[in-house]
Amino acid sequence: MLRLLRSSGTGSVFNVHRLLGYRFLASSSAFTEAQEKLKTLTNEPNNEIKLKLYAYYKQVTVGPCTTRKPGMLDFVAKAKWDAWKTLEDMKKSEAEEEYAKLVNDLVSKETGGGGGGEKVEEDQDLLMKTKDGVLSIALNRPKKLNSLTLQMYRDITSALARAGSDDAVRVCTLTAHGDYYSSGNDLNSFMNVTPEGVERVAREGEEILRAFVDSFIKFPKPLVAIVNGPAFGIMVTTLALADLVFSSDKATFYTPFAETAQSPEGCSSLLFPMIMGPAKASEVLLLSRKLTAKEAFDRNLVTAVYPHDQFREEADKCVQKLVTSPPKAMCASKQIIREAMIPALLEVNRRECEVLRNRWTSPEFVNAMMKFINRKK
Incomplete structure (x- = not known):
């Protein structure tokens, strides 16, 4: 699954959006700003972070997951579905907030705000x-x-x-x-x-x-x-x-x-x-x-x-x-x-x-x- 979740390109985090099926939609200013910030990163997040970003985004733009669970052999789709499904009780505003915080943490680490x-x-x-x-x-x-x-x-x-x-x-x-x-x-x-x-x-x-x-x-x-x-x-x-x-x-x-x-x-x-x-x-x-x-x-x-x-x-x-x-x-x-x-x-x-x-x-x-x-x- 980890190999399948890697994007085909290098150096551009926009590939993360493409991989996870993101669509840019108008929402809260913090959420919209976070989408733009994500594109400025030079290092792609790990697979766990990608799945969280996907889940928060879907919770904001679509709402709770009501789609049918993918088959066991469709590893990527199942991983994305599982991540989204765990947020079924989360409000849209909370998902926007968590998405923005996660992106801000990624930006902070890359610009020297994280580390040991x-x-x-x-x-x-x-x-x-x-x-x-x-x-x-x-x-x-x-x-x-x-x-x-x-x-x-x-x-x-x-x-x-x-x-x-x-x-x-x-x-x-x-x-x-x-x-x-x-x-x-x-x-x-x-x-x-x-x-x-x-x-x-x-x-x-x-x-x-x-x-x-x-x-x-x-x-x-x-x-x-x-x-x-x-x-x-x-x-x-x-x-x-x-x-x-x-x-x-x-x-x-x-x-x-x-x-x-x-x-x-x-x-x-x-x-x-x-x-x-x-x-x-x-x-x-x-x-x-x-x-x-x-x-x-x-x-x-x-x-x-x-x-x-x-x-x-x-x-x-x-x-x-x-x-x-x-x-x-x-x-x-x-x-x-x-x-x-x-x-x-x-x-x-x-x-x-x-x-x-x-x-x-x-x-x-x-x-x-x-x-x-x-x-x-």
Whole structure:
């Protein structure tokens, strides 16, 4: 298949468009600009990137794949069909965004923006740094206890999607600055919502959360969580989707679903009973039992616990061991460990988000949230 996917020409990336059957159509400015940028490259993308470009383009210009699956012997057509079919739930706007980001990454690498050096993307709430094969994503709202805004959800989702196809990234770490790992959702997200807007906001929240958790499930490379302090809600439940979790002995783990009239998310309804046992998982998810770092370790949520003044150094040693290991072997090992679970996890995430959307529109949630906010104050 790899040989068949190579274009017949050399030096012109327009051959990629011709090979993949692209047609230039008007769309968002970023998407249109990305098509033009792609033609400026002198080195053609690898086959994996070509297929992603094809899939995003088809999702934008045609929509979800409804064509008949090619025969098993039509390797090229089947590879293209499979790539497109995986995006069937992705919105056109999201596909445009991912296409543009992928092209921009290719241009950045060719013009000197990638490679093994250090690349820093910084905004007010997140610090993202790529250095020596490691993408570090750090929550950066210490004064807000590293609570998550909707934009932070989107940015982390996009960062994981890009890193998954970036050859310069071998490992991704998720951590935080300040005393807290994360206090969960920024409660301001629930403020100032009019009764007429509740349904719309709930549906938007459902889509954002589902994409966020899906990005953890689908991430093909080692994903390491480095928990520096107390963790709440979604930043606890998604720990079960990480490959390794290193914790400071000052960390705690808390999922206050009962107090806020919500339900489990982050695939915790499936994974927590698997790793902790049903009774211990129910204590965490139903009774909101706050776990110490040692208890989280004893219940298999955490890989290792270190004294606070040593834990980053110890975590970095393990990350470096991953980085210096053969990258394709690491990805292959993760795939064989995780692949049987991926369809189930995606379905569990879909169902959890659907249930949460219904929770968010219920009077019970509104009353419980107001009590929770007042208690926190």
